[in-house]
Amino acid sequence: MTKPTLAEVTDFLRDHVSQRTKVPPEQILGSTVLVDFGLESIDAVLISGHIEDRFQIEVEPSLMFEYQTLDEVAAAVVALFDKR
């Protein structure tokens, strides 16, 4: 699997955060602190599962909480490709 662009991962994440938290995607900005939209443990497990399926890379759910904003989580996912 080739390394995705930051934009690709950010959009993918935004959609799934929107689905789980029922917040419209346009309200989820890059600087949004995901926990402020009530992101729960189960959301972190499911979203990281979707990232794994879509981008074929292992992602620990705790990553969704180690980083605060949408941009930071997306950047952390992209960085996993460099570590591979």
Next chain:
Amino acid sequence: MVTTADEAVEVFQDRSWGVTAVTPYLEALQAETGEDLSLLIEATRASLVYQTGADHLMTRRALAPFLSPAAAARWEPVIDGHIRSGLARLAASSKPDLVRDFSDPLFVACARDLFGLAIPDEAEFLRHIYNARIFTEPLLRLRELRLVQDAYRHLVEAASAKGDYPGCDSGPAPLVGALARSKLPEGVNDATLIASITVAAHTAAESLAYALWGLLRDGAPTWGEVSRPGWADAHLEQVIRDYPSTLRLYRVAGAGTALNGKAVAAGDVAELDIPAANRSLCPHGASDGGRTSLSFGDGMHKCPGAALARLMMRRALPAMAERFPELRLDEAGVRIERTHMVQAPTALPCRLAPAATRRSARMWDVTEAATARAIAVDDLRFSPPGMESHLISLQEASGQDLSTVIRIARNAPFFQSGPRHARMRLLGFEALGSNRLAAWTPLIEAEIARAVAALEGRTEADLVRDFCEPLFHAVCQPIMGLHPRSPEVFNQLAPMLQEVLEPLRSLRAIVKVQAMVDTLLDQFDEPAPDEGEQGPMSLLSHLAANGREEMDVEDRKAFVLVLYGASFNVAHTLANAILDLAAKPVAERGDPADPARIAAHLDTRIVPDAASPRFIYRIARVAGEIDGMAFAPGDTMRLQLAAINRDLGAGHLAFGHGLHRCIGAALSRLLIRKALPALFSRYPDLRLAAAAPRYAENSQTVILAELPCRLH
């Protein structure tokens, strides 16, 4: 009563006001009572606090070259060095106290190096200082005067002992050396003068401690600024003003005069309230004389040590704020002594690191022992992780069948609360509590003997694979009632049970663990009702006999498998304990072959240091706050057991505490208490082999993968 700065300055600068005549008072007391107060009388004659006229002037001149700001500044490197060792001492203390571990030792180090006193015993020296400093209190009883005089005797000795003065060759000469070359009033010897200055100088340590209290109380709102460059220039004088350790000073009118326009007769006494006078300066900051406080007095009898005291505070406060930015007082333990004349902290217990730090958006690491213990026992505000509900909603949302891991979570006491947990806990303690274990003790002792014997004839062994693991299997499986169809398969897979504890597992990892749990559950059955087990009743049999109401057979098997997974900690803790002992030279091990010694140290040192669980997890049920740090409902509190157990010692949390206290605690303590002496009495010279012990990769538990040891 003088309560404004202007009036106080008027008194200080009006020569008709003088210090209280203590020397004649003591001489009269001595004549009256026949009590020998000669040393005390000599001390007041030598002390700047009580001297008057020419003697006072001569003594001040003799001290000036040593106490002037320029002279004091030359001591900065020496003082900085003592501050550094004070901070190191604080960091090393398990129960740090800013007075006992910092301001008092700093004072002693300065008395040794700056004044040149010989101080072989710090604690004894401080006792003399604390006894001598009450001398300024009014109307002391005779027995108190004797106490003060005895203290002065020791201090004069300390000042007379011509020790070699470290730092003498390169740095400035200590006071003892400086005075030897200067002229003192008739009948005043330098040792007595230095002793009286040293007693007075303790006020500097009290002021430093009082300033620390002032800056750190009520959650230390401004402590963060103290380490910023230029803080001392901008704020030190204000701190000296707001937190003076001197409460009162007295002056007696030697002749008629006036104060604030009112007539004063000879013999009238002025009581100067220093905090009040300082407060009167607050609104306009510096008054006309550029004075921001009267904490060091003013006029002829102004504090001669002001420059040194300011230097010590100017260097110590920022250095401490930089080294311990999260420093907080244990406010409940603070003790401030207020006598008639002075106010000073006698105890400032503190915490050098925050009770809890935010680890991620939803997780806090709690490192402070008392805070952790409070969380562990607070079942109202905190709950165990809700693994069962998490897995149920994950199953619904993902469509993935997670019924086995849900059953595991449903039968894991550390994931349950309320009545189900209480019932499981009772059943568990009935089967694994101390009285039932008494019946298992013969088996445990026999298996320990067998495991030790299995090492016979060998010079080296891996004490994880060759001792702790086989011993753990041989003891815990029968007690749990586990008789696997294929021990190899079972023992090979079972360690993965420990991964159930890892929080926030990915769906992929959960599915993998589930498959392994299914295989393990298929490996064993409940004993048929008629098929009696020889020996005491196992946990599984106990559940079959007493737990049918709340648990079906699959629940009962899951509960046993969960407790078996948790009991791996016995093997890991035993291995860690062996490592702790084997790593020490034989002479420093405190004879681990002796069962009584092991039993005595089991909970004070062995278990707290060797316990394998890294964390206890609690989830906030409600919003709340720890030391000013706000947490939200659903936040995870991760109690860091290594740091906490080290601080708590006997009260450690290795087995948790309160409602969720470990069900296997009695079994663990029994096995470790018996296995260590058995192993070390057979192999007293047991030590680590060349290869270093290797740890397994596990974020939740301290697991030795290998412990290569030489047995002889």
